[in-house]
Amino acid sequence: MTASLTRRVDELLAGAFAACGLPTETARASRASRPELADLQCNGVMPLAKAAGRNPRELAAAIATALGERAEFDEVGVAGPGFLNLRLSAGFLAECAAAQASDHAHAGIEQVDTGLVMLDFGGPNVAKPLHVGHLRTLVIGESLRRILDAQGVRTLSDTHLGDWGLQMGMLLSELRLRFPDQPPGTLPPLTEHDLQVLYPEAAAACRADPARMDAARAATAALQAGDPDAYKVWSELRRISLEAQTRDFDLLGAHFDLLLGESDVQPLIPGMIADLRERGIAVESEGALIVEVATPDEAKPMPPLLLAKSDGAALYATTDVATLLARKREHDPARIIYVVDQRQALHFEQVFRAARRAGYADGIELIHAGYGTVNGPDGKPYKTREGNAAQLSDLLGDAIERAAERLPETTPDAERETLARLVGLAAVKFADLSSFRTSGYIFDAERMVSFEGRTGPYVQYACVRIGSILAKAASQGASAGPIAVTAPAERALVLECARLPDVVASASRNLAPNEIADYVFALAQSFSRFYSECPVLAADTDAERGSRLALCALTRMVMEKALWLLGIAVPERM
Numbered sequence: 001m002t003a004s005l006t007r008r009v010d011e012l013l014a015g016a017f018a019a020c021g022l023p024t025e026t027a028r029a030s031r032a033s034r035p036e037l038a039d040l041q042c043n044g045v046m047p048l049a050k051a052a053g054r055n056p057r058e059l060a061a062a063i064a065t066a067l068g069e070r071a072e073f074d075e076v077g078v079a080g081p082g083f084l085n086l087r088l089s090a091g092f093l094a095e096c097a098a099a100q101a102s103d104h105a106h107a108g109i110e111q112v113d114t115g116l117v118m119l120d121f122g123g124p125n126v127a128k129p130l131h132v133g134h135l136r137t138l139v140i141g142e143s144l145r146r147i148l149d150a151q152g153v154r155t156l157s158d159t160h161l162g163d164w165g166l167q168m169g170m171l172l173s174e175l176r177l178r179f180p181d182q183p184p185g186t187l188p189p190l191t192e193h194d195l196q197v198l199y200p201e202a203a204a205a206c207r208a209d210p211a212r213m214d215a216a217r218a219a220t221a222a223l224q225a226g227d228p229d230a231y232k233v234w235s236e237l238r239r240i241s242l243e244a245q246t247r248d249f250d251l252l253g254a255h256f257d258l259l260l261g262e263s264d265v266q267p268l269i270p271g272m273i274a275d276l277r278e279r280g281i282a283v284e285s286e287g288a289l290i291v292e293v294a295t296p297d298e299a300k301p302m303p304p305l306l307l308a309k310s311d312g313a314a315l316y317a318t319t320d321v322a323t324l325l326a327r328k329r330e331h332d333p334a335r336i337i338y339v340v341d342q343r344q345a346l347h348f349e350q351v352f353r354a355a356r357r358a359g360y361a362d363g364i365e366l367i368h369a370g371y372g373t374v375n376g377p378d379g380k381p382y383k384t385r386e387g388n389a390a391q392l393s394d395l396l397g398d399a400i401e402r403a404a405e406r407l408p409e410t411t412p413d414a415e416r417e418t419l420a421r422l423v424g425l426a427a428v429k430f431a432d433l434s435s436f437r438t439s440g441y442i443f444d445a446e447r448m449v450s451f452e453g454r455t456g457p458y459v460q461y462a463c464v465r466i467g468s469i470l471a472k473a474a475s476q477g478a479s480a481g482p483i484a485v486t487a488p489a490e491r492a493l494v495l496e497c498a499r500l501p502d503v504v505a506s507a508s509r510n511l512a513p514n515e516i517a518d519y520v521f522a523l524a525q526s527f528s529r530f531y532s533e534c535p536v537l538a539a540d541t542d543a544e545r546g547s548r549l550a551l552c553a554l555t556r557m558v559m560e561k562a563l564w565l566l567g568i569a570v571p572e573r574m
């Protein structure tokens, strides 16, 4: 692997800083705030001047002189109170572009080893179809998984299925009531739709009628006590519902290495509770078992984590602590990232603190990467016209249908369906990943599928267009040659491609796929300027054409990689 452009410039800066007797931590280049004056800038001299007892401008000038003699730079200037303005040489730019282009595996993205990262996202509940609320966890979670993967980080994704507890008892007792003649241990014939209405109806009935709630509690207890008939029906229900959910995962391209659920860790809970009691971490309070998680410095003390109620039923938080314990034992990850609704922030903080107190999370960095809601046109959480949470498959179907309407009439029938799906999904994902995850956004399918503006289809189309330029060149017998950077738009494009490694590192650090979305849009614009200012197929000379074709290929590779990081696939034609 060859070092990225920024990395190489940083090393040159560090050498010059060291030569002037300065520490090198701030010897870093960033994008120039005024691209007409420079390609990159370094703001690292000013903070060091005081300690060095020197005038910052003079110090910057000394560094500029040393760097200016090197072949990598055309010009190094000092601006303002001591900024360094770096103008890279055409030769160095061409060399970096060629190195990135030849890195087919990583497109220049720096490979790091941070230890195993587990990603917990998706998290559907049994017998509930995926709804609009699951869109974000799946899209953001999968993008983070890909970003880490592209950095060479080992990842394991798991979808903590909600497959245990009272909700399961509600389903089981509801089935018994509706199908009294059904032999025990077997599931009556249910369509997917039957299954979908079963849980909401059962839950409503239990809320309205204490006798139904008692029956649900009894069924839960039987299941948890290992009743074989209850277990058989439950596992059948789980299987059928997971089958439908997996279809949605596949449609969205969300990959799971593990499909574990709350039920998988239940066997650990009694031992865990005993351990916590013994060590005085779990204590009785008002008939329940709790873990104190407040810290002395908190103005508003955090409420304790409820470990077990008096009836001993499994709780969401207890299960999450046990899951942590299981993950530590089985995989010992360096980090676990939970991509779950921001509204569960308190829950995760309680779980994390309790697990740390217990020593269950030693050596594991725990992160709740929360996200905001998907909203309707009124700015409130998205609902269907009937006031229900919209089903994920309907929402995606809608976007795919609208995408189909916008495909050119010339699209062959055989390709329409696949293409509409690729474009519709790109539209939804790009829109979802466009703003920082904690802010909510308005789901506007019509705007998302547009080929104009900051949309998925716009970027996808830009990438396809580069592909067709390359195909056309190939059909004319023209091929890519050595890169030469002459026109300003070529320089800008090479610099933009070279940013990919920096953007990926930053998006990974901040768990912010929106940085990739911003980047890929900027790259598409940079290409579009290059293409209008620099004729490719109609270039003046063979050498110029060859170089520009190589730039097209580089851009296409970088753009495809960036889109892949967002979970967006690029069709062959559009």
Ligand code: ARG
Pocket (backbone or CB within 6 Å): 120, 122, 123, 124, 125, 160, 161, 162, 320, 338, 340
């Ligand atoms: N099933 C949960 C819900 O519907 C989400 C699970 C998130 N992951 C976790 N480890 N708690 O709210």
